[in-house]
Amino acid sequence: MKDKKITRKISQGVYVLTTKNAGCIVDAVSLISASDNPIISVSVMKTNFTNEAMKQNDIFALSVIGKNSNGEIIKTFGYNSMRDINKFENVNTTEIEDIKVINDSLGYMVCEKIDEIDAETHTLFLGKLIHADKFSDEEELTYSYFQNHKEDYIKIKTETGKTAWKCKVCGYIYYGEELPENYKCPICGVSSDYFEKI
Numbered sequence: 001m002k003d004k005k006i007t008r009k010i011s012q013g014v015y016v017l018t019t020k021n022a023g024c025i026v027d028a029v030s031l032i033s034a035s036d037n038p039i040i041s042v043s044v045m046k047t048n049f050t051n052e053a054m055k056q057n058d059i060f061a062l063s064v065i066g067k068n069s070n071g072e073i074i075k076t077f078g079y080n081s082m083r084d085i086n087k088f089e090n091v092n093t094t095e096i097e098d099i100k101v102i103n104d105s106l107g108y109m110v111c112e113k114i115d116e117i118d119a120e121t122h123t124l125f126l127g128k129l130i131h132a133d134k135f136s137d138e139e140e141l142t143y144s145y146f147q148n149h150k151e152d153y154i155k156i157k158t159e160t161g162k163t164a165w166k167c168k169v170c171g172y173i174y175y176g177e178e179l180p181e182n183y184k185c186p187i188c189g190v191s192s193d194y195f196e197k198i
């Protein structure tokens with residue numbers, strides 16, 4: 001493979017995926033069919049708490065993050081695990097079909113899960129759209145815009161005096177002189193090749 005980075009030219013948005021008692025930021029979302037009964041897919045890392053929850057629940061929701069949405073939402077849902085914090089504690093939500101959707105978003109899509117496909121490190125969940133609403137016509141945040149303006153959204157700060165390695169894909173910071181062997185980013189799963197010393 002000459003340059004895998006060409007895959008980043010696949011346009012993706014940024015969403016909060018929620019299901020019962022779980023949720024995380026995702027960009028790997030596709031509209032599989034836009035017929036009368038739209039089908040949507042979302043790919044979730046097997047190591048994420050949300051993956052376990054998605055397997056146990058039949059309904060999931062995607063809240064669309066806008067370009068002007070509060071970056072705290074991305075920080076809370078994308079850089080933390082529900083194993084460690086209650087992500088919903090300080091976020092305004094509305095319940096649809098018992099699933100929380102994010103009020104500070106451009107709208108939501110609630111889906112009934114129809115299939116799960118194993119994709120090595122990820123599980124691809126397919127859902128049929130059962131409820132949807134649009135709160136705003138503002139521009140959506142694209143994954144590529146987020147990548148180029150990450151600091152504006154998540155305001156990454158490093159501790160002074162410590163050697164840090166930053167993931168070029170998601171901005172996660174690892175502290176240590178060297179990265180451990182076969183290290184993978186705990187947030188986005190990329191290998192140590194994508195880390196730069198800062």
Ligand SMILES: Cc1cc2nc3c(=O)[nH]c(=O)nc-3n(C[C@H](O)[C@H](O)[C@H](O)COP(=O)(O)O)c2cc1C
Binds near residue numbers: 023025026028051080
């Ligand atoms: C911009 C962005 C995009 C992300 N896209 C995905 C994705 O498509 N699939 C996924 O499984 N994780 C994705 N993540 C990582 C998860 O949101 C992250 O690992 C989260 O902490 C998992 O939380 P959980 O353990 O509570 O499920 C993304 C994170 C960010 C910041």
